Amino acid sequence: MEELRPTQRTRLKRLPKRGSYERETIDSILDEALVCHVGFAYWDQPYVIPTLHVRDGDRLYVHGSAASRMLNTAASELPVCVTVTLIDGLVLARSAFHHSVNYRSVVILGNAARVDDREAKLGVLRALVEKIAPGRWAHTRTPTDKELAATMVLQLPIEEASAKVRTGHAMDDEDDYALLHWAGIIPLRLAAGAPIIDPRMPSGATTPEHVLARAESFTMKSGHR
């Protein structure tokens, strides 16, 4: 299994047993999460902006308006940090101190670069739409040149990255196991409701299979760790 080399900046100093540098772990978290948080500094002030992302092989892609301050700053060769977090449950301990949350997160450090090649850009937009719902691209009007020009795509190599995963029940102090306070997990996951049709669709329109399957995919995920 491919494993990234931890750097001084990604090596986990606290609770290292929760950490992982395995690409398989990192990739599965990046692929499940819909939204990432992009961090960049602008004149000493850090900013953290949520945005859609998609992974293709060894690269993470984000996109947005070509007028976006976030993307323009992040594209200017400055170091960025992209963080993705999935919440899997609330962890209730006997002690207040050991209450926690089960989660899976990934932190990627690096320098982002603009994707300018037309075909490459189109490929990223396609991957983003397919991430919203697999099979979706074939059911959409493809981007025009004007829309492509209005969109900025950034790529970030998945090289300096680490995952952190907390699973399972609380780790109470040994003495506290004698207490009668209830301990356990409330499992959490992102769940989908039934698709809601756009009121401007022609009456009698039915919801296609790829949309129903996407809603179903959230139910399938156990998330119960």
Place this chain on the structure above:
Amino acid sequence: MEELRPTQRTRLKRLPKRGSYERETIDSILDEALVCHVGFAYWDQPYVIPTLHVRDGDRLYVHGSAASRMLNTAASELPVCVTVTLIDGLVLARSAFHHSVNYRSVVILGNAARVDDREAKLGVLRALVEKIAPGRWAHTRTPTDKELAATMVLQLPIEEASAKVRTGHAMDDEDDYALLHWAGIIPLRLAAGAPIIDPRMPSGATTPEHVLARAESFTMKSGHR
């Protein structure tokens, strides 16, 4: 209704109609979100770290190990950015370009400060445990002095902050409404499963009301916007 004054740094330049400086909107997003993303810069490298947070009045609090690099850096009078994001749905448009996500997010800029007063710190830990499950504090072993010393609490004033909210269906180009591609929303929300009891609980132990109510609270939230 109280409204924050937008600064040059929080004024929304793009799609300003999605923005809000109303404390009621900002507070409801902060209170619903379990996890925030804290951004800080360390020798020009931005870092974005997920962590639990709780709001009390005009302040946002985060906590962690007193040994945490993130908290120590953030506490050292440097500017931070705390961002909170809730995902409400996938927005499918007729055009690939107008695919989107319904979300509610808050960005807070400012300087964090350590909370050192013992009672104030205890109050924040209590609020954090009560956020995990209302009524929980009374069912836990309260923190010892040693545990309090091992915990760092940071506060950030909610002064320079803005919310951004996207709701509703896709906004396709007028010409595209004639297309037959399906458009609509797949609503998403954080959902809870049935509480899982810690296997080290005495056999025959039952799950108390405050835990069941907390699991139930996720089902109650509509999230369908």
